[in-house]
Amino acid sequence: MERSIIHLNVADFAVAVERVVDRGLQDRPVIVAPLGSARAMVYDMSEEAYQSGVQKHMLLRTARRLCRDASVLPPHPDRYERAMRALFKQALPYSPLVEAGDVDGHLFVDTSGTSRLFGPPVDIAWRLRRQVKTDLGLDPIWSVAPNKLVAKVATRLVKPTGEYVVGAGEEAVFLAPLPVWLVPGIERDDLSRLKEFNFTRVSQVMALSLEHLQVPFGNRARFLYETVRGIDVSPVLPAGQQRPAVISDHDFDEDTNERTILEGALYGMVEHAGRRLRRQRRAARHVSIALDYSDGIRCVRQAAAKPATANDLTLFKAARQALNLARVRRLRIRHMRLTCDRLVFPPAQMALFPEDRQTREKQDRIVAAIDCVRSRFGRDMIHVGRTLAA
């Protein structure tokens, strides 16, 4: 069956929510950023501020210089979460498959096969937008497309307001003239590699065969090959079902920016996540770290685990890499979250070279031994030295 995915995107979500709360902020530049901090960074900004050159994660004082008449408000994450829940609720009557983004005003609704009940997907999307506007005061951009990837690109194209409908079979034609950076999933590394070949448009990448792409991109070639053609089979998750992931959180007793303390806490979180992964007989291919700084700004960075792993030692290596990427500010950190996702069954493929194989086996044996001791004598019976610093 052909799929019909609706994507709702409330542009500049934090600003849109603040404008609902305070109507006086309409039609004037707004910047959301923590106040009272010398090195505060922009959390979100309105279209007017963006047009003046303000961007996310820019220093607030630079942003203020660029847009002198902007109203600056502190972030209210609880408000945004409530608004997100309300947005989610609006879509529920139309489909059991509703997937929300991470408090960012993005919502996917899979309306495939519902037309007998509710009419054509394009009409559902229009009504949904009208309802959201009436009930919540938010005005989402909407798109209808055969998959999530194309639906997301479509709303990006018409930002800050509007709509876009991409028919089935039109995915490749739709993407072809667009710049490559507009396509979600094509990351910074891919872009810089493509730039080396002077490829900036989707149509240029589309002209390459899978074999051609494999030369510079290796394993990533298949993903790129399909993505530029608008092929995306990822499902819209059922409402209430989160993407399978193992999450571990840590609140620091005192805000800190000490590397040893951060890494010690991280190792403890990795042990916790690793144990849960091993219990589920799963391995993670992707690790992300979210750092909440003391001024309320959150920084999220990620790293790939290659091959997929549930071993504490290799998971820690990837997590530390993500931590180093996220720890870019001089401010102290209040809270840290580790997310292990893209879960798969542990890879059966053994390492090609004996040295690698031996290292891997050794690491697995150590972790298995620690698990064994802990399951028999209790969790605190054995510690890795690194965690004692946290």
Place this chain on the structure above:
Amino acid sequence: MSKYPCTIRVGTSGYSYAEWLDAGFYPPDTKPGAMLQQYTRRFSVTELNYTWYQMPKAPAIERMRQQVPSDFQFAAKLTRYLTHEIDADQWRTHAAQYRDGIAPLIQSGQLAAVLVQFPPSFQRTPQNRHYLAALLDELHGLRAAVEFRHVSWATERVYVELERRQTALVSVDAPGLKELFPRLDIVTSPDLFYIRFHGRNARGWRSGNMQKQFNYDYTEAELHEWTEEKIERMAGQTCSGLLFFNNHVRAQAPQNALAMIRLLVDQGLMH
């Protein structure tokens, strides 16, 4: 040969409905992208609904146009930004964008008409009258056909003004609810008469659910009412006619449209 020099085309409002697969109108496994080509085997005209939801974009319209035979025609519904969600400051820009979007149909001569359908909330007030006049000026040359959904527009002065502008008044077949525009057969343009069959489901009409509103199957007798009493007379006053069935829910629209074609052929109004 038809008895009259009037060319009548019959089609449906929209053609891409999953329900029409279940009903057997399209062969099983027909992809949405292939529905238009299948549709053109049975009909010579369609009404584009999506141009109401989304501002038409010339490349997409051109791709669609290339899928149909050169004598196939389209009636394009006017964007909602000019009928339902009018922005006093922006509407002229939207009219220009719309004209640009449907340009491929204009250039190829395949634009049968632009359907200007107003909502029931668009009543005959001085402000709305002025807007309509300005809108029709803006759409000059596009062969507009105006559909009202509110009874306040059913007055002689409206018909006279449309006639002066040579703009078609859309005849609607809808439930006989007192606030709705009545079922009339008035011809206001020497070039075109335009009839839309929405179905006569009065309960569904009030439900606010499109799937109930347009769920109706016309009987042969109801279609006869039109062919014998009205269409023949209307065809005598114009050089072309468009008939669209909007009762799409269970694929009644294409079935009723085919039945209508048979009746018109029998009557010598189509060939």
